[in-house]
Amino acid sequence: MSEIAVVAISVAKPGYEERLREALExxxxxxxxxxxxxxxxxxxxxxxxRRFVFFERWTSQEALAAHAKSAHITAYKQAVADWVEHAEIRVVSKIL
Structure with missing residues (x-):
């Protein structure tokens, strides 16, 4: 499979902006x-x-899937569950 890109958006609940920023960093x-x-x-x-955006590029869908299951991403999701108002992940492919 060819290279893929991801736009991942996380919006912090009011008052949790800096905690979320540190966790994302x-x-x-x-x-x-x-x-x-x-x-x-x-x-x-x-x-x-309050809105944080990741721009990501991965060699393949398989690499992205492995990332989603990684220990640091699993721990991150558990840590920030109460701090995030909205999260959205868009997997896209480059046209031009």
């Missing part, structure tokens, strides 16, 4: 070391600071 390093990770960049929405 904590998964960047381990994820960038994963096999198949080509890009894993964290951004914060300038208009809505």
């Amino acid at each position: 904590g998964i960047v390093g381990p994820t960038r070391k994963e096999q198949g990770a080509l890009q894993y960049d964290l951004h914060r929405d300038m208009q809505e600071p």
